[in-house]
Amino acid sequence: MALIVQKFGGTSVGDIERIKNVAKKVKATRDVGNDVVVVVSAMSGNTDYLINLGKQITPNPDKREMDMLVSTGEQISIALLAIALNDIGAKAISFNAMQVGIKTTSDYTKAKILDINTERIRKALQEGYIVVIAGFQGVDEKFNITTLGRGGSDTTAVAVAAALKADRCDIYTDVDGVYSADPRIVPHAKKYDVITFDEMLELASLGAKVLHDRSVMFAMKYNVPLRVLSTFVENEGTLIVKEYKGMENMVVSGIAKKTDEVRISIVGVPDKPGIAANIFQRLAEHKINVNMIVQSVGHDGKSEISFTVLATDLADAKNVMKTVQEEIGASAVEYDENIGIVSVVGIGMKTTFGVAAAVFEELAKNGINIEMISTSEIKISVVIKKELADEAVQVLHARFIG
């Protein structure tokens, strides 16, 4: 008998019929003798509806209260799924984060999981229940409700699987696996049966919206076997593991696109040590995550620093940058909301030369201008104009994958 954690996203529980369908899937897993813990997101659209309610009152609602508000979405889903399970004879009980003790930091709207108290889950499993847990939410040490930020339900599922030492964590979603590119952009994109955590991590953090990056990091850290599969199509999906045979053969495994970030450039920066640290410390203090960072070589004692942040953090970032600009005496701060980030990812790049050069060549050949470049061992990312992002994905896919 295995212990399996199953996670269902917002689309999978989007209406009553779909919730009933999920209940059948969960019951089938239970009926063959497994212990089952289910993590559920809010019904699709509900989180946006709730956020909008708060923003109708004020553009900058109190963040603690927003988490109080938004966390109701998952509580509705877990109750409905437990009702549907009990209705078809599968004994089930739902718990919100407070009941199950999903302890997080106090960073409202983007809290991080610190610890999960598995006592109540284990007890319910021993009593024969299917345990249904609210994703996305947590509770801080003062018993305030927090949320993990967008995609946080994946993180909840993996964290629960890690805490319970589950045999597998199955992430059910509206795609049937991990592809070499978004099939809506590249119709003949390849679906992988197996992929590494490293590759998935780069793909996830770069816009392949199959899995939330934090959830993949969690799974990698605790070595939780992860499977991505569709709620709607019956197939095995994609297994995500530490390493697998044959992975060296594939130079590039995926092309990802991201269009939800903005570029910020601070120009005329005095070329002194500590300036960059000052900027990014300030942003971190305001809980603004920075993705790509590029600093140009200084000349005339001045340099330029460019970086990207989530578009949703732009208003906060502008406030921070205003102060920073004055303090360091930079000449200007520029903002560009019309950007796309396209990334080429592959474990094989570690041992294959010339991939970066080939990326730049391919884009140049197609008249796509590169504004920023950032690379890691297994990834090359470029910032280009937003409207050229789909074309860039297509030409790079054709060049490296087919």
Next chain:
Amino acid sequence: MALIVQKFGGTSVGDIERIKNVAKKVKATRDVGNDVVVVVSAMSGNTDYLINLGKQITPNPDKREMDMLVSTGEQISIALLAIALNDIGAKAISFNAMQVGIKTTSDYTKAKILDINTERIRKALQEGYIVVIAGFQGVDEKFNITTLGRGGSDTTAVAVAAALKADRCDIYTDVDGVYSADPRIVPHAKKYDVITFDEMLELASLGAKVLHDRSVMFAMKYNVPLRVLSTFVENEGTLIVKEYKGMENMVVSGIAKKTDEVRISIVGVPDKPGIAANIFQRLAEHKINVNMIVQSVGHDGKSEISFTVLATDLADAKNVMKTVQEEIGASAVEYDENIGIVSVVGIGMKTTFGVAAAVFEELAKNGINIEMISTSEIKISVVIKKELADEAVQVLHARFIG
């Protein structure tokens, strides 16, 4: 500086504009130097929406899970009100029942409050917060979420006021006070400045939907001064107290109507001791509240027992009665859903003879047939045909009040 508990019902927080309006009222009370605790219901319509979601899955959803589901309604309201308060510069913090420790029995969908832990509320008040608390919900000793049943937010407000030893509990609603009859039925009904707990209790339990009866009992037990007033109209409303000068002068203070109950009659009951006890014990075991009970004098060793229950409990009651009928060997059980209960209430009835006779005479004169009668020291209730209930209220109001 007084400590005031304010309760706002679903209509008062029915949309964003109304929530902003409530925030202004609460802030005004705080600005004159009072400590303020606010108890809020779900936005009007939301509870029904949530119940309907559950019932779309199955007509008999698991009750624990229904409470998990329905309790989200109040959590949304408290978050939105706290957002609105903070937005206008009134420091506010919201708590759900779990955070504030509103301990109840485990009777899902109709739990009773056992205890309220005031520590977190007092601490927040000391820190200068307006404290916004979710009405209607609680948590049992195993940390499961419960709800108090319809109108439970009033009970939460009074229980919080009692636990905090508040100076007053103001119940804001969509009517501007307590009337001698529903003004929609009797347009010239009299609004009272002051009324006793006893009278309010009889009126509340008999269909004057101003206050939930359990909340009045709570207020009476702990002697919490209660005020009913409108969220929308500026006036002093009605104060509800233990006793007041001049109350002896008023024989009848109100005429109430109730149309949400059904009559159950069990006929051909063997006239033996313990039979009635058996029936009502069984109903109590299934958490079915019985209102009026009438047992006819037996003849030929057989008698008849009639009683009323809430229409929403009818399905449950039918199941119980099936078993009971077999056990006691009664000949039949009859159900009548077409009933209205009209009640005449007044402290003065304690010392005035002939009120009952006058009630029966007035109804007879108007051709209204009485099916059941039940009386207390300060109340006379009759069961009549549902469609005659409004007329009965009108003729009795004309006879006793004007």
